[in-house]
Amino acid sequence: MLQQTTVKAVIPYYEKWIRRFPTVSALARASLQQVLRTWQGLGYYQRAKNLSKASRILVRHHEGRIPDDYAELRKLPGFGPYTTAAVLSLAFGRSYPVLDANVRRVLMRLLGLEGKADGRTDNELFKALTTLFSPENPGFFNQAMMELGALVCRSRNPQCLLCPVIDFCRAVREGKQEIIPAPKRISLTRLEAVVAVIRKEGRYLLQKRAPRGLLADLWEFPGGKIEAGETPQAALKREVLEETGGEVGRIRFLTTVRHAYTQFQVTLHVYACEMKSPLSSPGKAYRWVTLESIRRYPLPSGSVKIVHFLKNAEKKPESKKRRESA
Ligand code: SF4
DSSP: OOTTSOHHHHHHHHHHHHHHOOSHHHHHHSOHHHHHHHHTTSOOTHHHHHHHHHHHHHHHHHTTOOOOOHHHHHTSTTOOHHHHHHHHHHHHOOOOOOOOHHHHHHHHHHHTOOSOSSSTTHHHHHHHHHHHOOTTOHHHHHHHHHHIIIIISOSSSOOGGGOTTGGGOHHHHTTOTTTSSOOSOOOOOEEEEEEEEEEETTEEEEEEOOSSSTTTTOEEOSEEEOOTTOOHHHHHHHHHHHHHSOOEEEEEEEEEEEEEOSSOEEEEEEEEEEESSOOOOTTOOEEEEOTTGGGGSOOOHHHHHHHHHHHHHHHHHHHHHHHHHO
16 A cells, blocks of 8 residues: 555555455455455555455465565565565565665665666665665664655755764765755756854854745855855855844854755855854844754755764764763
């Protein structure tokens, strides 16, 4: 049922189906018309026909039981490599990795493999999956990978700050999580911009973007495009003054972040600085937030990378202190 269909859409149909056909033999006894009536509304009716045919084969050749053997399962109608591996690992704990659309996207991003998610890189992905694969609990491993893709590493707006594998992710390191797998259209316009990381009493200044236009309503560090002939430091002072009404000083270079959005590619020159005068831009939404609470704010992916940099920078003195006291 879950082929081409979300869990949310499937649940009521699944419950109705299990009430109507609680066993393989109950399904095998039902006429095709009864089967299709119960399936009605879920679409892709070939799946229902395959289930009906498969149930009859199971009753005839396997005493109504589902075999835990790859070759036998693959003979059943509707059992391709994906469904077979999913049933064997989830229901029988057998060591078969599953490569569905979610897992494919997660792996392509982790490995930084560019290109479309059209199966051309599947051999490479399977090799990587086999190295990562956990034979102790194949069912949990497969479900964890599928859930990671469905809930965190989503096709649009991946939630990298919540991701348990961000430290191993090549797409994030290279600022490419928005363009892996390749979207239909990608622009090659390149921009240079500055970002001001302004810290006060352990909190960082965030501002909200306008409700319309590019990256609407997301939160970000102040900053903006470097104009022709401008130095990054001059652009930083001008942008912060324009956006917050305040002046900055004690400017110190932190890092450079490159990020590819579908609409443009940007190089962000990131500076730490301090406010010399209060914020005075009416109508703008600002927040001073800790790195811990920043995950509650939706950020553009370029800012996510800066937050990751700041978190690592905060961790380093801690681990140094621990080493010194050990
Ligand atoms: Fe996906 Fe982001 Fe996690 Fe990488 S860090 S796997 S892109 S959610």
